[in-house]
Amino acid sequence: DGGITQSPKYLFRKEGQNVTLSCEQNLNHDAMYWYRQDPGQGLRLIYYSQIVNDFQKGDIAEGYSVSREKKESFPLTVTSAQKNPTAFYLCASRVTSVYSSYNEQFFGPGTRLTVL
Amino acid sequence: GQQVMQIPQYQHVQEGEDFTTYCNSSTTLSNIQWYKQRPGGHPVFLIQLVKSGEVKKQKRLTFQFGEAKKNSSLHITATQTTDVGTYFCAACSQGDNAGNNRKLIWGLGTSLGVNP
Numbered sequence: 001d002g003g004i005t006q007s008p009k010y011l012f013r014k015e016g017q018n019v020t021l022s023c024e025q026n027l028n029h030d031a032m033y034w035y036r037q038d039p040g041q042g043l044r045l046i047y048y049s050q051i052v053n054d055f056q057k058g059d060i061a062e063g064y065s066v067s068r069e070k071k072e073s074f075p076l077t078v079t080s081a082q083k084n085p086t087a088f089y090l091c092a093s094r095v096t097s098v099y100s101s102y103n104e105q106f107f108g109p110g111t112r113l114t115v116l
Numbered sequence: 117g118q119q120v121m122q123i124p125q126y127q128h129v130q131e132g133e134d135f136t137t138y139c140n141s142s143t144t145l146s147n148i149q150w151y152k153q154r155p156g157g158h159p160v161f162l163i164q165l166v167k168s169g170e171v172k173k174q175k176r177l178t179f180q181f182g183e184a185k186k187n188s189s190l191h192i193t194a195t196q197t198t199d200v201g202t203y204f205c206a207a208c209s210q211g212d213n214a215g216n217n218r219k220l221i222w223g224l225g226t227s228l229g230v231n232p
Contacts, residue, residue, distance in 0.1 A: 042224040104161035
């Protein structure tokens with residue numbers, strides 16, 4: 001089955017520790033995205049990548065880092081510099097094409113991070 | 117920065133009543149997408165509108181894109197308990213470059229509750 005996987009579903013960390021969230025897709029999509037969602041809030045873009053070995057900061061990149069060494073993988077590290085890291089983290093991907101206006105994003109199931 | 121305003125933030129209806137959520141932008145949009153997120157789940161793509169004045173239907177759901185491509189609506193006829201969730205609009209502005217470095221601008225969502 002094609003799709004996006006995120007692991008783990010729930011993650012608990014102590015304050016001051018870095019933590020890496022996994023995102024893997026087998027859809028052969030070029031673009032991948034990381035969003036943060038807080039209770040009752042919309043989606044805020046952390047980082048995105050249009051192609052392997054390239055990525056751009058989103059609206060709330062401070063305290064986060066990413067890498068895109070492989071097309072199918074886009075891990076997100078939440079560093080100790082992130083002041084309020086407890087949130088629901090969503091990874092998404094999409095096909096990029098110069099022939100269409102904009103293809104839809106496919107989301108993974110999310111990782112709920114709690115920092116104690 | 118670029119914003120898409122979505123209203124209302126919350127709405128509770130009696131099963132069988134209709135429901136509408138609206139998205140508005142101060143700038144012209146190249147397209148608009150609608151997503152649904154069930155409680156505890158992840159956003160799932162519903163539809164994309166591209167043309168001025170476009171209307172699309174999916175069973176009890178009707179999606180409209182304004183003539184000026186600055187607003188959109190999602191209307192649900194005769195709501196059911198399965199419609200519960202948060203509905204998000206997301207859009208690209210008209211001025212975005214095609215292909216690379218495109219990102220969606222997300223509304224904050226409308227949470228729909230349905231009383232059986």
